[in-house]
Amino acid sequence: MEAFILTGLVLGSIYAISALGLVLTYTSSRVLNFAHGAIAYAAAVFYYWLNHEQGWSIPGAAFVTIFVMCPLLGLFLWGVLFRHLTHAPPEVRFVSTVGLWVALPALVKILFPFTKGEVYDARGILEEPTHFFDVIGVNVTDAQAAVLVAAAVIAILLTVVIRMTPIGLAMRASVDSPRTARISGINTSAITAGSWMVGTSLAGFAGVLLTPILGLSEIQFTFLLVASLAAAVVGRLTSLPLTFAGAMIIGLLQGVSLDVLPDEGVLAKGFRPSLPFIVMLVALLAYQGLRREKFEVDLRAGPAEQEAPAPPRRTGWRAAIGPLIVALALVSVPLWLDDFWIGVVSQGIALAVLFLTFTLVTGEGGMLSLCQATLAGVGAFGAALLASNAGWPVGLAVLAGACVAVPVGLLVAVLSLRLGDIYLALATFAFALLIENLVFAREDFSNFDAGVTLPRPVFLGIDFNDRTNFYLLLVAVFCVVALLIVTLRRGTSGLVFASMRSSETAAATTGIGIVRTKLLLFGASAFCAGLGGALLAMTIGRATPNSFNVLIGIVWLAIVVTWGVRSVVGALLAGIIFAVVPQQLSLILVLVLLFTAFGILSNLVVTRRIRHPLGAIVAAVVVIVAVIGTSQLINVEVPDSWVDVPTLLFGLGAVFLASEPRGALFNMINRIRLRGLQHETRRIEAASLEESAA
Amino acid sequence: MTDALLQATDIVVRFGGVVALDGVSLEVSPSSIVGLVGPNGAGKTTLFGVLSGLLRPGSGTVNLAGVDVTRSSPQRRSRLGLSRTFQRLELFGELTVRDHLVVAHRVSRGRDREFFRDLIGLGGRPSPGEDEAVNAILQLLGLEDLADRPVALLPLGIGRLVEVGRALAGEPRVMLLDEPTSGLGSHETDQLAETLRTVHMQRDVAIVLVEHDVELVLALADAVTVLDFGKVIAQGSPAQIRGDRGVQAAYLGTASEADT
Numbered sequence: 001m002e003a004f005i006l007t008g009l010v011l012g013s014i015y016a017i018s019a020l021g022l023v024l025t026y027t028s029s030r031v032l033n034f035a036h037g038a039i040a041y042a043a044a045v046f047y048y049w050l051n052h053e054q055g056w057s058i059p060g061a062a063f064v065t066i067f068v069m070c071p072l073l074g075l076f077l078w079g080v081l082f083r084h085l086t087h088a089p090p091e092v093r094f095v096s097t098v099g100l101w102v103a104l105p106a107l108v109k110i111l112f113p114f115t116k117g118e119v120y121d122a123r124g125i126l127e128e129p130t131h132f133f134d135v136i137g138v139n140v141t142d143a144q145a146a147v148l149v150a151a152a153v154i155a156i157l158l159t160v161v162i163r164m165t166p167i168g169l170a171m172r173a174s175v176d177s178p179r180t181a182r183i184s185g186i187n188t189s190a191i192t193a194g195s196w197m198v199g200t201s202l203a204g205f206a207g208v209l210l211t212p213i214l215g216l217s218e219i220q221f222t223f224l225l226v227a228s229l230a231a232a233v234v235g236r237l238t239s240l241p242l243t244f245a246g247a248m249i250i251g252l253l254q255g256v257s258l259d260v261l262p263d264e265g266v267l268a269k270g271f272r273p274s275l276p277f278i279v280m281l282v283a284l285l286a287y288q289g290l291r292r293e294k295f296e297v298d299l300r301a302g303p304a305e306q307e308a309p310a311p312p313r314r315t316g317w318r319a320a321i322g323p324l325i326v327a328l329a330l331v332s333v334p335l336w337l338d339d340f341w342i343g344v345v346s347q348g349i350a351l352a353v354l355f356l357t358f359t360l361v362t363g364e365g366g367m368l369s370l371c372q373a374t375l376a377g378v379g380a381f382g383a384a385l386l387a388s389n390a391g392w393p394v395g396l397a398v399l400a401g402a403c404v405a406v407p408v409g410l411l412v413a414v415l416s417l418r419l420g421d422i423y424l425a426l427a428t429f430a431f432a433l434l435i436e437n438l439v440f441a442r443e444d445f446s447n448f449d450a451g452v453t454l455p456r457p458v459f460l461g462i463d464f465n466d467r468t469n470f471y472l473l474l475v476a477v478f479c480v481v482a483l484l485i486v487t488l489r490r491g492t493s494g495l496v497f498a499s500m501r502s503s504e505t506a507a508a509t510t511g512i513g514i515v516r517t518k519l520l521l522f523g524a525s526a527f528c529a530g531l532g533g534a535l536l537a538m539t540i541g542r543a544t545p546n547s548f549n550v551l552i553g554i555v556w557l558a559i560v561v562t563w564g565v566r567s568v569v570g571a572l573l574a575g576i577i578f579a580v581v582p583q584q585l586s587l588i589l590v591l592v593l594l595f596t597a598f599g600i601l602s603n604l605v606v607t608r609r610i611r612h613p614l615g616a617i618v619a620a621v622v623v624i625v626a627v628i629g630t631s632q633l634i635n636v637e638v639p640d641s642w643v644d645v646p647t648l649l650f651g652l653g654a655v656f657l658a659s660e661p662r663g664a665l666f667n668m669i670n671r672i673r674l675r676g677l678q679h680e681t682r683r684i685e686a687a688s689l690e691e692s693a694a
Numbered sequence: 695m696t697d698a699l700l701q702a703t704d705i706v707v708r709f710g711g712v713v714a715l716d717g718v719s720l721e722v723s724p725s726s727i728v729g730l731v732g733p734n735g736a737g738k739t740t741l742f743g744v745l746s747g748l749l750r751p752g753s754g755t756v757n758l759a760g761v762d763v764t765r766s767s768p769q770r771r772s773r774l775g776l777s778r779t780f781q782r783l784e785l786f787g788e789l790t791v792r793d794h795l796v797v798a799h800r801v802s803r804g805r806d807r808e809f810f811r812d813l814i815g816l817g818g819r820p821s822p823g824e825d826e827a828v829n830a831i832l833q834l835l836g837l838e839d840l841a842d843r844p845v846a847l848l849p850l851g852i853g854r855l856v857e858v859g860r861a862l863a864g865e866p867r868v869m870l871l872d873e874p875t876s877g878l879g880s881h882e883t884d885q886l887a888e889t890l891r892t893v894h895m896q897r898d899v900a901i902v903l904v905e906h907d908v909e910l911v912l913a914l915a916d917a918v919t920v921l922d923f924g925k926v927i928a929q930g931s932p933a934q935i936r937g938d939r940g941v942q943a944a945y946l947g948t949a950s951e952a953d954t
Contacts, residue, residue: 484813491812492805495797499786506784509746511772511801511864520809 001259008255009248010144013151014209015276016247018224019231020158021202023243027162028171028195029086031093032237032422035100036203037225039077041218042108043070043204044211049112066205074200078193081655086175086192088658090421094368095561095658102558103651105218106644113641115216147209154202155244162240171195222551223273226433229426230280236287237422246283250276270438277430284416284427323486326569330475334468342467343539344583345576349474350539352575354532355560356481356568360525362557363566364489365518366501368425371412371432372529373553378435379405379530380537380548381445384452394457398538402530409526410519417515417522432550440545451544454537474535481528482568488524497521555647562653581646585638588645590630597626698757699724699900700776700868705744705754707737707924714740715751716924720902722868727894727901729915729932731908736921738904739781742872745902746778747771759867773802775867779857781876781904785845791856792841795828795863796820802864831859834896835889851882855889862893868900875907883907890914912936 022036033039043065050061081100085093109115162168173181174188181188206224214220227250234246253275261272330349334342357372383401386392392400416427440446456464464470488494496517499507504514537543546552559578564570581587600622609615700722707715715737722728730738743749745756747768755764758774777798786794800806803821832838835855840848845856854874861869874890875883887910894901905911911918912932920928920941928938935941 487815488809488812491808491815492797492800493809493812495789495793496801496806498788498793499797502786502788503784505748506780506786506860508768509748509772509778510798510860511769512797512806513769517806 001256004255004259005252006140006144006255007258008252010147010251011213011254012248012251013147014206015224015227015231015251016151016244017154017202017209018206019228019235019243019247020154020240021199021206022228022232023235023237023240024158024162024195024202025082025199026232026237028175028192029082030175031082031085031097032425033082033100033199034094034097034225034425035104036199036228037221037223038101038104039070039073039200039203040207040210040224041216041221042073042104042207044207044216044221045108045112045115047204047208048211048216049114053114062208065208066201070201070204071197073204074197075193077200078196082196083189083192086178089366091362091366091368092658094421094425095362095557095565096655098368098370098554099558099561099651099654099656099658101651102555103648103655106648106651109644110641110648150205151244151247155240159240167191219551222433223276226280226429227276229429230276230283233280233283233287233423233426246279250279253279270441274434274437277433280426280430281434284419284423284430287419322569323483326572327475327479330479330572331472334471339467341580342471344579346467346471346474347536347539348576348579349471349478349572350532350535350575351556351578352532352572353474353478353481353535354529355556355571355575356485357525357529357532358557358560358565359485359568359571360521360528362561364494364497364501365521365525367421367518367522369412369428369522369525370425370550370553370557371409371428371435372525373548373550373556374432374435375405375409375526375529376533376536377440377543377545377548378408379533380454380543381440381452382530383534384454384537384543387455388453393459394455394538395459397454398531398534401534402527405526405530405533406523409529410523413519413522417518429550432553436545436549440548445543446545449544449546451537451542451547453542454534455541456538470539474539477531477535478572481531482572485568555650558647558654559650562650562657578646578650582643584634585640585642585645586634586636588638588642588649589633589636591649593629593633594626597622697724698722699759700745700902701757702741702745703755703757705741705756706752707740707744707749708752714924715744717754718921718924718926720745720919720926722900722902724867725894725898725900726916727903727914729911729918730902730904730921731906731911731918732921735923737924738921739872740924741921742778742870742902742904746776746870772864772866775865776870777861777864777866777868778870779854779861779872779874781873783850783853783857785853785856787846788844790842790844791837791848791852791859792828792832794845794856794860795831796824798860798863799824799827799865827865828863831862834862834893835859851878851886854878854886858889858893862897862899866899868902870902870904872904873906874903875905875910883910887914 018036018040022033025036026032046069047061047065050056050064051058054061056064077100081096085096088096162171170181170186170188170191173184173186174191178188206228207221210220210224214223227247230250231243231246234249235241235243254272257272257275333345337345354372354376357375361367361369361372379398379401381401382404383394383397386397386400387394390397412428412431413424416424419427445452456470458464462469464473489497496507496512499510499512500514500517508514533543533548536547540547556574556578560571560574563574563577577587577591581591601619604610604615604619610619698721700720702718702720705715705718706713718737718741720728720730720741730741732738740749744751744754747763747766747770751764755762757763758771758776761774763771763774786797789797797806800821805821808816829838832841835858837852837855837859840852845853848856858869858871858874861871871890875886878886890901890903891914893899903911903915912935915932918928918930918932918935919926920935920938928935928941930938
């Protein structure tokens with residue numbers, strides 16, 4: 001027993017080191033870094049590379065990783081990303097770091113190809129004990145002792161610095177009122193940059209310590225992230241001592257569970273890794289009960305940064321042109337693609353239905369949910385089990401699966417929405433991992449990763465096992481759901497959603513029920529997730545746990561954000577591209593080319609240079625290059641090692657497009673239409689000035 | 695009891711160790727204009743937070759139209775006929791000027807609850823009387839020309855008018871205006887004062903006005919409350935306030951010192 005307690009304490013110390021870094025960066029910049037685990041992963045891979053591939057000594061590799069590579073990475077990320085996030089709207093803060101969480105591991109896998117295989121032979125600081133200490137009958141190695149001491153020292157040091165020195169004061173001032181802080185002579189940039197460097201180093205330290213225990217797999221570092229987040233939640237994201245205590249409790253629980261729980265069965269496989277999320281959920285619920293102030297808001301806080309306004313909507317028959325073109329293009333696909341590609345695009349359309357869940361929850365609701373993939377899984381397994389085991393008609397089973405996802409989604413939302421958006425993100429994350437480990441991992445669901453089969457329907461005399469028929473069915477479903485979302489947005493609800501996103505305070509005083517509106521959106525988004533998940537399972541032929549895991553969910557979110565999280569066409573593009581690009585990697589080159597061309601063209605239009613003869617010539621050349629380039633690039637042989645490149649690009653897309661919810665292409669088009677508006681506004685302003693002068 | 699439309703009694707609010715409001719009472723009769731003045735940090739905005747339901751007081755009660763709303767949400771108070779504007783603009787950045795009024799009008803009719811009607815495309819049409827009501831407010835505030843512009847591109851003075859319009863569109867019985875002239879030039883301030891007078895004359899609405907511009911308040915208000923360090927130091931008609939020595943010392947005092 002004592003030995004397991006020791007194991008638990010060491011594990012807890014590693015969690016504590018990581019969690020302290022997370023809380024430090026949150027305190028100094030109000031950005032909860034979902035990429036914290038990804039940073040630890042990157043550091044661990046770098047350390048392994050130095051030690052294993054380059055032959056460096058363990059201390060040398062660890063020192064360079066923790067004290068050189070990590071601070072530089074932290075400084076770089078702060079410079080290009082975190083610096084700009086502090087005063088961005090909350091959903092932008094979330095989505096950007098989630099994008100980084102997607103992009104960083106993809107980049108690591110491209111740079112260090114050895115991570116493709118399973119790596120379990122990492123050697124760590126914790127190995128090769130030279131001394132033992134006898135503490136009340138337990139052998140403690142010097143390395144274990146060092147980790148315990150290091151965690152305690154870091155916790156005490158950070159607490160003292162933040163609570164008792166001018167640095168802590170400057171940190172709080174920098175985040176509360178950066179302008180006043182700067183005027184008072186505080187170098188706010190140095191303070192926040194420094195804390196990001198320290199925070200990144202702590203993540204890296206934890207990563208290096210954890211590698212020999214967990215091996216080098218991305219999913220394991222998701223567990224480090226969730227353990228750190230859980231500890232940080234115990235500390236309410238602000239208190240370093242409570243965070244330390246939370247990390248120790250999680251470590252201890254996991255250590256003791258090795259002794260107490262049986263080695264086999266659901267409890268060992270599902271429950272033990274789930275301990276951190278359970279701690280997080282319990283802490284969230286406990287704080288929910290403790291919280292009495294229901295409407296605690298910053299009285300003077302306005303929206304920190306206004307996003308660019310939407311251009312006026314087209315009305316009447318013009319509004320129908322765009323959707324009709326898209327629908328016709330979709331329907332015509334079977335005419336010019338062969339069976340294989342129809343199958344691939346079918347998968348894309350099923351995904352597009354699923355992606356509409358993000359359109360609702362993140363696009364319309366401004367909320368970050370990390371359990372949408374899990375809700376899709378609930379829909380998929382629900383439909384598959386009803387169809388295969390209970391013998392329901394397939395169509396009915398799919399609808400029932402989608403409906404089952406709704407109460408499941410609402411449950412998470414009800415429990416966490418009142419605590420605020422940040423806790424919704426955390427609770428959905430914990431919930432997703434919990435379902436994945438405790439439910440989807442059960443044999444009656446996973447069936448040794450083979451999953452549950454979900455056949456395609458035959459009704460009205462139409463056999464949907466035929467690829468073209470099935471494809472058209474999916475297109476029809478997508479069009480119906482997308483149309484429903486568009487009409488919803490055009491009604492009063494659309495106005496209500498937009499009001500709520502801009503200013504919850506003003507929306508509440510105008511009489512809009514914030515929690516009720518968010519629950520409605522969450523319920524509707526759960527339905528889309530469940531429906532899309534069931535359709536996706538039907539396209540593949542079976543519902544498997546791996547199709548709906550948390551990491552796939554965040555990649556989905558990233559790609560939807562890249563192509564427009566508030567637009568149904570964005571979801572459609574995201575779905576098709578997500579399905580098609582891995583089958584034809586040269587499409588990456590085509591996309592980059594078209595994107596660049598589109599960027600240059602829209603820039604020419606916005607700046608009105610296209611009216612100039614030279615501008616017109618440039619535009620013509622760009623179009624010609626784009627057309628010829630596309631036909632050439634599509635046939636380029638791309639090495640298989642590029643398989644992670646799309647993920648990297650979509651992650652980066654989410655990082656930098658989070659503040660532009662209409663996505664990349666739409667933003668370019670919008671800029672053109674807004675330009676005209678700004679022109680007119682300035683004219684009106686000038687006129688009113690003249691009037692008041694007269 | 696009294697026939698006050700909005701009544702706050704013995705409100706106490708503490709932020710940590712700081713007492714922001716210390717036993718403040720305020721009474722607003724139907725269709726009156728009540729001015730609320732005081733130096734920076736006197737607790738004016740905090741009192742507005744308590745009145746509009748964004749902040750729960752430590753003790754004291756708030757009564758709105760005969761209902762105890764001390765523990766009610768901002769939404770419930772809005773339905774009971776209370777609306778407000780914000781000192782730092784809280785506009786809906788993606789909406790046009792007209793949409794601000796439309797959404798407030800529809801919410802006051804309970805149309806934000808028609809999710810499923812919206813889903814099948816029945817929700818976009820205006821409510822009966824909506825167009826007339828919205829156009830009347832746009833005209834009243836002189837915003838007709840700008841009605842279809844997104845607010846994000848409009849200057850501050852227009853933004854303040856849009857907030858007033860949004861507050862009016864729910865057809866409130868009492869409207870809280872938090873420093874509507876802050877950040878405006880003198881010309882714009884005069885225009886706004888004129889607009890407020892017209893609004894008050896044409897519509898049966900009581901107004902509580904928080905202002906830095908004391909002269910503006912004394913000119914507009916029927917009754918004035920002066921706050922200093924979270925306490926009421928004077929309450930009465932504009933004439934009484936003008937003559938009050940305590941007020942001069944605490945607040946207007948700086949002006950008289952400058953005169954000498």
